[in-house]
Amino acid sequence: MKRILSILFVCGFSLLALGADDVEFKASAPAQVVVGRPFQLTYSINKSAKDLRAPEFVDFDYLAGPYTSQSSSTTYVNGKRTSSFTLTYTYMLEAKKEGTYTIEPATIKVDGTQYTSNGVRVKVLPPDQEPASATSTSNPEPQSEVFLRTILSKTNVHEQEAILLTYKIYYTGLEVGQLTNNFTLPEFKGFIKQELEQNQVQAEMEHYKGKNYLTAEIYRILLFPQNSGDVTIDPARFEAVVYVQNRSRIRSIFDDFYATTTQLRQLEAPGVDVHVDPLPANKPASYSGGVGEFSITSNISNTELQVNEALTLTLTIKGSGNLKYVKTPEIEWPKGFEVYDPKVTNDFQNTTRGISGTKTIEYLAIPRSGGNYTLPAIEFSYFDTKQDKYNTLHTPEYSLTISGTATTEHSNKHTRVVPEEQEQVLGEDIRHIYTGKERTPSIPALMEFGSLKFWMCYLIPLCLTIILFIIFRKKIKENADINLVRYKKANKVAQRRLKTAKRLLRENNKELFYEEIERASWTYLSDRLSIPTAELNKENISQVLSDKGVSEKTIQDVNNVLSTAEFARYAPTTDYEMQKMYELTTQIINELEGQKL
């Protein structure tokens, strides 16, 4: 602030010719100045030039100038030389009264060609109002001050309408270095937040409450109120590094460099109230949820097409407001169109007016049958914040001509965009009532579960079975007893008969001998096999014996004995044969006795 002039020294002068760069002739001055305070107006050009004609400074007092300064530099990078050259003219001016003024362009000549600079707009702020008391004490010490302001773009808004909230730092009499990471933002309850890209902090001068401050925006955020009513945004807290000039003035040449101290300052941005109005009740049916200013355009890929050829309808919603939260409009496609989910492409910028940009929605449909169709206009409604009412926009209607007829899936497979065809469900309903004549009445159960009757159904068969078991068992036991006795006694009986047979053999009583042998054999077999003698005969005996696992030879012997005994009784035989017969019978009985039958 105290710097009045900073002079750029000529560092060197290059004799080298300047390249064939374009001539750039620029005027620059601070955007804001204060009445009665001198400021610099500079013209700079990158070529050697002469004959600068500055405009007439009507609204400003001309103090001094033009001071000329030159600077040039040459750099070598990888053997390549680049050089730059700047010629600067500086004027010292002072504003006379507040207002916004334009300094007209100046002209300059380079190699005989005239160039014109840009004009500069300068805002002149009123001078600081000195407090009445301050005038009496001629204390020139500057008052240092630093504070934050919370600035809302609007305080009376509708639901969903974008508000820009800005925290701005104001300072005078000191330098603000930077903000630390130690800060707390309010919760922004009842709002949807959308952070904005933070601008490069650039200090500007602003006249606020009778004083001129340097200001800088430190934080910006977009807010979309969600509920109507009065909403309070809580204060925010920041921490800043400030450089304060020492009060004890040390008069030395290093004054400016060392006479400052660094401090950490806690700053609070005050809380603010927002009044949120609800959206009017008469919402159109096609209301999209959009609040702001929007426009809509539609574009169709083709209006004359073949069956199974894809059709794209592109809808573009453009504007600013809560564009991000706008619903995709529904399209009523004619029947016979296979419709796919729309593809939505967003191109948004977060601006101070809200989210602006475009939302592009691509609807894809494939006609499956030929004919002429009308694609109805799409309605898009939103709440216009400028006009304070609902606006409904329409897209044009499209007439579609589909040629060809519906073809089978098979023949068209290669042209299909999407291979899978879903079974179309047009609607859902309950099934129709029963109209037949047969009825299923509710029949009372024949017996109740758990009743006596029920248990009887189990008990009676069980008892019957048990009784049957007992009867069977008894009978079997009886049979088993008889058979066992006979089985066990079989050998004894047979031996007794054989003994008799032996006696008869000795007596040479042929007839009785063979009778005894035959009876001995039959009784023995009957007892051993537990088969009554009456059921046994020569025909079945072999079968029965082979079933019991008796060897083939023994069976043959048995048959031999039985048949010989039967015939030999009445036929002439020798003693030797009878002796042999006796031995064979004994042998068979012994053999069978050794087997388990």
Place this chain on the structure above:
Amino acid sequence: MKLLLIFLSSLFLEANTCYTEGNFTEAAKKYEQSIAEQPSAEVYYNLGNTYFKLYEQDSLRGNLAQSILAYERALRIQPANEDTQYNLEYAKSKIQGKIKDAESFFLSDWLKSIRDALLQQTWTWMSISLFIFMLVGIFLFAYSKTLWLRKTAFYGSIVALLISILACLNAASLHKRDSQRVEAIVVKGEVVVKSSPAESGTDLFPLYEGVKVIIDNDEIVDDWCCVRVGNNKGWMRLEDLERI
């Protein structure tokens, strides 16, 4: 008896005509009369459809619950009717506020669906006949002389006994359900289930019209009853329920 049957069927046909013409209020009245005289699965099914149509027309409170109730009753008489099952599922999908299903073991779900597939009587007779079959099998096993017959009889009777026991358990379960009428449908639009049988009880969870609950018959205090929905348990007024 014959005269009565003719009368019934004419009432049923009249109701069907009303339904087809879209006069659902009249149709419902006629079906109700028909049920009062002789309940049958078909009349309950048609009544369910009628109430459902009434519900679709003006979604008057109570019609959805009545519809679900009628379908459930139709299934009690004829459990395997596919149309009834479909419509019941469809009507159930209209119930507000989906209640969280009980986290039951899949096996118990499966067993339950088997149980509900047949009538109680069918299960009973199945159990008894299989029991007899088992007895015959044991007999054959004990006294048959042929090996394969004995083997078949042995395994056959084991399987028969197991199925018989299962059938008997199913019958017992259905008997409990039907005789005590523990299942009920919420008929009031929205009911808040309380933690105790009093208005002052803590609100536990809401139940909406058409939801099936199980009443604990042992816990009925005045006009309050203890109900179970899934894993949740609480008290509500008996008048807000109708037993199936």
